[in-house]
Amino acid sequence: MEILDYENNPQQIVYAGFMKRFVANLIDFILVALSGWAIGLIFGVNIFKESWGVKWFNNILTMIYFIVMEAGKNNATIGKQIVGIKVVTTSGEPITLQDSLVRNLCKILSAALLMIGFIMVAFSVKKQGLHDMIAGTLVIEDKAKP
Helix, strand or coil, X not given: CCCCCCCCCHHHCCECCHHHHHHHHHXXXXXXXXXXXXHHXXXXXXXXXXXXXXXXXXXXXXXXXXXXXXXXXXXXXXXXXXXXXXXXXXXXXXXXXXXXHHHHHHHHHHHHCCCHHHHHHHCXXXXXXXXXXXXXXXXXXXXXXX
């Protein structure tokens, strides 16, 4: 695994911008919603119903999907893979399950602050959201993808 050396070789990496990340998340949320719908059909539950239990089920399903996929072998969710980006540590190494857990739990804070934690991606030098800064992660272009 190649370690990213930002100071001596800044061209080595391309940070994923706001729009690529937004599109990847949109794809992922559609996939998770469809999965939740299919699971709901199996168990006879309408996941589009506004109930406390259904909301928690959807939130937990979404959180598990993001945590497991970003810590997986591609370090990317399906949406991120489609747009050609992945999540790494600030030193360029693949993120661990623990890194992914911290990153995704911190997304709650990014959202709670009027989505400012996510909007920061558009304005920060390394295209990091608040959750990335706290977790010590970056979302970068996946050079392995064509």
